């Protein structure tokens with residue numbers, strides 16, 4: 175009998191063969207996803223030994239590239255000192271200090287193990303602080319997989335069709351209002367109707383989960399002003415964006431500071447980590463200082479703290495951001511050129527080193543316009559790029575992330591692959 179492949183083995187013991195639905199290839203043609211054995215700088219290497227230029231960056235965290243020596247060494251050293259102590263320890267305190275220092279308006283921070291927990295905790299905290307229940311969020315944004323935020327969610331939830339997941343009790347979703355992103359009139363109308371019951375307005379300030387979608391000029395300022403007028407807490411979910419575009423929050427880059435932030439991904443340097451924090455007055459509600467309970471056995475664990483600290487140290491000292499943005503811009507222009515040569519309409523939304531190629535729409539400002547992007551064309555493109563040795567996130571609603579490990583040579587090879595793939599789209 176034929177030996178089962180790794181993925182066939184996975185499907186026997188794990189639902190869909192993946193430990194997160196966003197890793198499945200179902201929305202790009204249903205082929206089995208590739209099983210990768212390791213990462214090396216800007217490359218992923220599959221179990222057959224084939225190398226792929228990687229623009230997934232593990233959905234964002236791996237900003238320095240895979241197995242960066244500074245991060246690997248920090249993890250190795252930390253692991254010799256005990257993986258989990260269950261007590262306060264220096265590296266988690268240092269990581270908290272670094273975050274408070276780098277993120278504007280973050281007076282205090284609590285470390286968690288995932289971004290999901292970080293966002294979930296900001297919502298509970300906003301409710302504790304305001305004594306109100308309602309949450310305003312936006313269609314097509316993704317804030318992790320806790321019950322309350324799986325209402326019209328983006329990312330994997332959007333592509334696998336679980337935008338409104340089974341198993342979420344109506345009592346939870348009744349308290350969540352989902353509005354179109356970038357639409358101030360709808361926000362104003364919702365606040366006019368429910369404003370005195372709204373605990374928080376939760377937003378990805380630059381959305382990463384319906385593809386990259388930027389706020390229109392003035393949108394975040396107005397959102398923040400309106401929320402505050404009604405006494406609601408403004409929460410920026412910066413799980414993707416913090417430290418992605420510069421050394422700090424994207425809020426500060428855009429000139430808007432929220433009351434609370436949720437962080438994750440890059441701050442753990444590829445190990446499990448999240449964090450939430452913000453104004454001291456609000457953070458004082460968190461137990462054991464205050465009455466909002468939130469906890470975590472693995473929160474602030476020494477390995478994640480060491481990997482996060484090492485990553486943030488390299489980002490601060492080497493400032494790879496301008497170079498990463500330059501490479502991403504070269505990709506953007508090259509992809510647009512290639513698409514034009516083959517008469518394939520595409521729109522690219524880019525900020526710094528992150529961008530999304532939408533096949534079809536003239537412009538993408540919200541979830542409805544993101545959904546205009548052709549699923550079929552993206553699937554053909556994705557498969558063609560894989561054949562050419564380039565690994566993209568398997569969804570039209572995700573981003574390409576350039577890491578500090580990418581060089582001009584990878585960009586050139588990627589653009590060659592784009593040209594071949596665009597040709598296939600024309601057929």
Ligand SMILES: Cc1ncc(COP(=O)(O)O)c(C=O)c1O
Nearest residue numbers: 288289290316317318413414438
């Ligand atoms: C903006 C945003 N918030 C929250 C999360 C959840 O983070 P985690 O997957 O670490 O739970 C994600 C994950 O992709 C995200 O993109």
